[in-house]
Amino acid sequence: MEPQGEGSAAKGSTVRALMAVKHQSGKTHSQIAAETGLTNVYVAQLLRRQAQLKPATVPALRAALPQLTDEMVAEMMRPPLRSYDPNLIQEPAIYRLNEAVMHFGESIKEIINEEFGDGIMSAIDFFCSVDKVKGVDGKDRVVVTFDGKYLPYSEQLSEHMVSRPRQ
Structure with missing residues (x-):
């Protein structure tokens, strides 16, 4: 290999x-x-x-x-080249996941902002799982869990920039 x-x-x-x-x-x-x-x-x-x-x-x-x-x-054990094939969106399961995130994304963002403040969910300090459960109607349901660390946006004060020399 x-x-x-x-x-x-x-x-x-x-x-x-x-x-x-x-x-x-x-x-x-x-x-x-x-x-x-x-x-x-x-x-x-x-x-x-x-x-x-x-x-x-x-x-x-x-x-x-x-x-x-x-x-x-x-x-x-080598650091991977994280990538994806843009044609994957044509696969129905991937398309539907993308559709769900796009459809619910704005509401999810609003709730993140209400609960945490101005920030995002990390996709690096992140856990994801897929589980199968029975719904109340007895039919199989897919549960996708995104569990990411909250990352607040920073106010960009020039005095906090370590790349700028102190005057």
């Missing part, structure tokens, strides 16, 4: 190899998550090279997916 580098072909090759290991294991992302203590979305991010495998997690991931090679683990 060649290092990921900047090329999408190399990343694609790595992702295909990692997904093959997952498929051979017969386990779901949620099963691997339960065995590793990670969220199911983070497991998917690791296998898609959208997140970096941390050293402390290696033993649990190796136990969950024993077919991972040393080369695969080493590649997963």
Whole structure:
């Protein structure tokens, strides 16, 4: 397996190899998550090279997916090239997620501002999971949880800019 580098072909090759290991294991992302203590979305991010495998997690991931090679683990420990294919929006499930965020986004932003102040939710100090629950009508429902750190916007006082020399 060649290092990921900047090329999408190399990343694609790595992702295909990692997904093959997952498929051979017969386990779901949620099963691997339960065995590793990670969220199911983070497991998917690791296998898609959208997140970096941390050293402390290696033993649990190796136990969950024993077919991972040393080369695969080493590649997963490198900082990833986080990216997405803009054509993914054409996939119906991804389109609907985007649609839901766009439809509810303004209201979510208003509530964040009311509850926290002027700021945003971090997508770096962030947890995400997907769960299946039964609705009150007995039908399956999808629960997507976004759990991000609140980041307030800063008032931009020139005296607080460390890049400017003090006068």
